Amino acid sequence: KAGVTQTPRYLIKTRGQQVTLSCSPISGHRSVSWYQQTPGQGLQFLFEYFSETQRNKGNFPGRFSGRQFSNSRSEMNVSTLELGDSALYLCASSLTGSAGNQPQHFGDGTRLSIL
Amino acid sequence: DQQVKQNSPSLSVQEGRISILNCDYTNSMFDYFLWYKKYPAEGPTFLISISSIKDKNEDGRFTVFLNKSAKHLSLHIVPSQPGDSAVYFCAASRQLDMRFGAGTRLTVKP
Numbered sequence: 082k083a084g085v086t087q088t089p090r091y092l093i094k095t096r097g098q099q100v101t102l103s104c105s106p107i108s109g110h111r112s113v114s115w116y117q118q119t120p121g122q123g124l125q126f127l128f129e130y131f132s133e134t135q136r137n138k139g140n141f142p143g144r145f146s147g148r149q150f151s152n153s154r155s156e157m158n159v160s161t162l163e164l165g166d167s168a169l170y171l172c173a174s175s176l177t178g179s180a181g182n183q184p185q186h187f188g189d190g191t192r193l194s195i196l
Numbered sequence: 197d198q199q200v201k202q203n204s205p206s207l208s209v210q211e212g213r214i215s216i217l218n219c220d221y222t223n224s225m226f227d228y229f230l231w232y233k234k235y236p237a238e239g240p241t242f243l244i245s246i247s248s249i250k251d252k253n254e255d256g257r258f259t260v261f262l263n264k265s266a267k268h269l270s271l272h273i274v275p276s277q278p279g280d281s282a283v284y285f286c287a288a289s290r291q292l293d294m295r296f297g298a299g300t301r302l303t304v305k306p
Binding site: 085087114116121122123124125126137171173182184185186187188189190 | 238245
């Protein structure tokens, strides 16, 4: 069974640009969550999508947005990039998401560096 | 607002000994707790979980203990192996809200 796939693995952008990250969940998983990981901060929750609807959202500015397609694939977009957006962005999928008390399965992440 | 805290950023143990990783949470409404392991350049991998109706869950060398009155969670690894060297994250959830700790880097020395 293929795992969670995130593309690209590495990305370098400059301040003010925008970026789109992609996540393909495990087949059959309908929930996709996005997290930002920075040193010393652990995993900060961005948002969760379930059946193409945003079900939950963390405390991030509106520059961070996402969407989910009918095949459960998800994209995350960050506009007007700032230096502080440099981080590892992780995507996780599960059958029912955090509503179902099930573990999430993570991709290997996209390392975003802002110059 | 850190509702889940891992106060030890790092831990070093000798191979064959016990590793104990600790996690504290502040929200008594959390009802499901998990531990993840993360190697460099890889995403976190689910390790073990426990529901709030239990106080212990065991899976091979890994045991998770939950003390609800103290709002404390711990992961015991016995015996520790060099391959266990990684960053360990604890997580707590309730319905649609899942929070992660900042992680503890475990180093197991041969």
